[in-house]
Amino acid sequence: MANSIMIVIFSFAAVISAAVMFFTLTRLKSAKREYFVLFALSVFIYEIGSILDMTARTTEGGIIATKIMYLGSAFAGPLFLMFAQKYSEIILPRIVNSFIMLTAGAIVLLVWTCDYHTLYYSTMIYNNTAPIHHLAITGGPLYMFGMIHPVFCIFTSTAILIWKLRIAEPQKRKRLIIFIACTMIPTLSHVLYIFNLTIEGANNAPIFLTLTMIGLYLGIIKYDLFDNEEVTSLQMWSKEMVANITHDLKIPLTVMSVNLEALSKHAATHSSAEYSRYVRTAYQKNLDLQRLTQNLLEISRIDSGKSFYFNKWESLHLLLTQVRDRYDTYLEDRGIDLDIVLGDDIMIQTDSSKVYSVFDNIIYNAARYTESGGRITITSVNTETSAIVTLTDTGSGIATKHLPKIFERFYKGSQSRGTKEGDSGLGLYIVKSIMEGCGGSVAAESEVGRGTSVILTFRKCLNHDLQD
Numbered sequence: 001m002a003n004s005i006m007i008v009i010f011s012f013a014a015v016i017s018a019a020v021m022f023f024t025l026t027r028l029k030s031a032k033r034e035y036f037v038l039f040a041l042s043v044f045i046y047e048i049g050s051i052l053d054m055t056a057r058t059t060e061g062g063i064i065a066t067k068i069m070y071l072g073s074a075f076a077g078p079l080f081l082m083f084a085q086k087y088s089e090i091i092l093p094r095i096v097n098s099f100i101m102l103t104a105g106a107i108v109l110l111v112w113t114c115d116y117h118t119l120y121y122s123t124m125i126y127n128n129t130a131p132i133h134h135l136a137i138t139g140g141p142l143y144m145f146g147m148i149h150p151v152f153c154i155f156t157s158t159a160i161l162i163w164k165l166r167i168a169e170p171q172k173r174k175r176l177i178i179f180i181a182c183t184m185i186p187t188l189s190h191v192l193y194i195f196n197l198t199i200e201g202a203n204n205a206p207i208f209l210t211l212t213m214i215g216l217y218l219g220i221i222k223y224d225l226f227d228n229e230e231v232t233s234l235q236m237w238s239k240e241m242v243a244n245i246t247h248d249l250k251i252p253l254t255v256m257s258v259n260l261e262a263l264s265k266h267a268a269t270h271s272s273a274e275y276s277r278y279v280r281t282a283y284q285k286n287l288d289l290q291r292l293t294q295n296l297l298e299i300s301r302i303d304s305g306k307s308f309y310f311n312k313w314e315s316l317h318l319l320l321t322q323v324r325d326r327y328d329t330y331l332e333d334r335g336i337d338l339d340i341v342l343g344d345d346i347m348i349q350t351d352s353s354k355v356y357s358v359f360d361n362i363i364y365n366a367a368r369y370t371e372s373g374g375r376i377t378i379t380s381v382n383t384e385t386s387a388i389v390t391l392t393d394t395g396s397g398i399a400t401k402h403l404p405k406i407f408e409r410f411y412k413g414s415q416s417r418g419t420k421e422g423d424s425g426l427g428l429y430i431v432k433s434i435m436e437g438c439g440g441s442v443a444a445e446s447e448v449g450r451g452t453s454v455i456l457t458f459r460k461c462l463n464h465d466l467q468d
Helices: 002-027 034-055 059-088 094-112 143-167 170-194 205-266 272-304 316-333 352-368 400-405 427-437 463-467
Strands: 121-126 135-139 312-315 337-341 347-350 375-382 386-393 441-447 451-460
Touching: 002 034, 002 205, 034 059, 034 205, 059 094, 059 121, 059 143, 059 170, 059 205, 094 143, 143 170, 170 205, 205 272, 272 352, 272 427, 312 316, 312 352, 316 337, 316 347, 316 352, 316 375, 316 386, 347 352, 352 375, 352 386, 352 427, 352 451, 400 441, 427 441, 427 451
Parallel strands: 337 375
Antiparallel strands: 121 135, 312 347, 347 451, 375 386, 386 451, 441 451
């Protein structure tokens, strides 16, 4: 009865292993799957050998089953170790990996030639009355080495994964903890077998290895369906961004070229008003190019983790006065009024070298969606711990459903306010990144047809800050 139950359990485990191999090969695209597939194959072979061992009716049949078992079990540990190294990107010296694989091959060779020596098995006796295993085996001088070898591989794999856990990014630590737990399962089975703590003498290692494989497989599914999906999305967004930026560059360059060409060919015949108009138009497009170039530089720093902030206390009045001087002419040329309503002057925490990119992108967006004759108003209000600067335009506004997404990377304004030139979808993402880097925050309020307000919150200088 026990024999039949174990055969059913092992058969079910073999089916699961085969299914894992199939889905890994056909569904998953991870570059780290090769050793996992080989590990699953070795477990499958181990399970098939175990089933044959429990169904053997002769000594010869039991020996053949044992040889098949070792063909899988001897390589399961080393292949798992190779997978752990590739997954964690912590690679042992080549000589160590070669020795581990060659040792597994030597164990298989010893078992497959056990008919001619007693190094691994000293005796093999067929026992028809045994409840599960009918081939009673007595280990030879090298038998314990074959038992310790897979345990060593699993312990080494665990150590590698634990080391990776120490230096891994926070979002990957949960998965690594699951993987580490999975590595302990087959170790437990081997320890139980070495000390003969088994049920009716059955080696439960294939069952434990199947549980490990399921846990690892679920982890790889998460890697492929979430991490790789994110990478794919970023690749698609990057292609779209390149197309948008190419479009953004083409328009101002073309306008600048046309105006400068007109100036160079007909400079003597132009009136001072026409000359001034050509120059101002070229200058405006030059500002557009500067903003786009600055955005590209900033986004590359953010993505590479090299966007450093040197925050210090700055005068809010001085900052907003410089903003007015910086954009007054730009907006006047577009027929847009700029009003700044200043509250009490205070010191705010910000990085002066980066904060202008915040105002660049907000005011540029507001100007694009505000018709001539409109207005942009900047107000400042002091609270107990912060300074709130609000930039409000009288433009077309943003639909409520789009507001939560406008600060996401590559979220294009055409999705919320119609197609406009120069909308690469990076500006407000950069605004959010810089404000958070300066210790502040950003939010937005809007109503379609009535305009948009972007709310910047800066940390305010308090008395204890001055004391520090």
